[in-house]
Amino acid sequence: MYQDKTLVCKDCGQEFAFTAGEQEFYAEKGFQNEPARCKDCRDVRKANRRHNNGRREMHDAVCADCGAETQVPFVPRNDRPIYCSDCYQNHR
Numbered sequence: 001m002y003q004d005k006t007l008v009c010k011d012c013g014q015e016f017a018f019t020a021g022e023q024e025f026y027a028e029k030g031f032q033n034e035p036a037r038c039k040d041c042r043d044v045r046k047a048n049r050r051h052n053n054g055r056r057e058m059h060d061a062v063c064a065d066c067g068a069e070t071q072v073p074f075v076p077r078n079d080r081p082i083y084c085s086d087c088y089q090n091h092r
Helices: 020-029 039-051 085-091
Strands: 005-008 015-018 059-062 069-072
Touching: none
Parallel strands: none
Antiparallel strands: 005 015, 059 069
């Protein structure tokens, strides 16, 4: 059913194989997107995250429910509401 595909890494621009087995794994896990990076670039990103002790860049936002200032680990967009930790729990 699946056939190997050649993809291009978005970081280094090199071609890499997205094997039939990997595609089957992605389908089993329900992943919607194909990998965007080759294994070497994925490994570099993982190492960089570990090197930064898992600290994420945080962005200031205002809670859509209570109006409190909060921080989120993604760039806020105007098309979706942002919630503080307390209000987020109420929306889950």
